[in-house]
């Protein structure tokens with residue numbers, strides 16, 4: 001259930017995100033629409049609208065709302081864009097992208113988590129999100145190319161297959177491992193000649209992107 005109390009808490013969260021520097025109205029509108037409390041187990045409902053990451057199944061996390069807002073702003077989403085997400089997790093980020101009018105394909109390497117999230121997305125009416133159980137390092141060659149790619153786990157280097165599946169003129173947003181316990185957010189732009197332009201956006205914390213499936 002999503003009631004006036006939840007909507008009020010979401011409005012407060014939006015204000016907090018604005019104070020923290022999120023300006024993109026379309027991103028804020030999408031976050032206002034997604035009932036984040038329904039992505040956490042019932043007992044933790046009160047935590048849903050705090051600006052924190054939170055543990056979910058399989059020792060993974062639902063990203064902090066600020067991180068979701070920040071990464072989504074970097075993607076420059078346009079309605080109709082075909083977007084590949086690596087790290088479905090709870091499915092929350094994918095829903096924010098759908099609310100912005102994108103077509104979303106999302107990969108998760110944990111079978112239990114993938115299956116549980118796929119059911120949740122259907123129950124919540126987000127069945128247009130296409131979920132895949134598999135290794136995100138391989139991407140989805142069958143559905144390539146993508147207008148943009150969002151990686152929601154920390155990767156050691158730009159996964160080659162993903163770069164190949166990105167359109168010319170597309171963006172890939174990914175946190176990269178630094179050697180210490182935080183990561184740096186990057187946005188990579190694919191130039192006409194296939195080369196990349198790289199921009200750096202500060203420190204974030206993510207679970208690692210790992211090879212293989214579970």
Ligand code: SAH
Pocket residue numbers: 060061062063086087088089090091092093094107108109110113134135136137152153207208209210211212
């Ligand atoms: N986007 C998620 C946050 C997920 S946390 C949300 O909105 O809730 C990162 C997720 O990436 C975890 O669920 C983890 O299992 C997954 N992951 C890590 N390495 C992966 C890989 N190689 N392929 C696919 N998923 C991966």
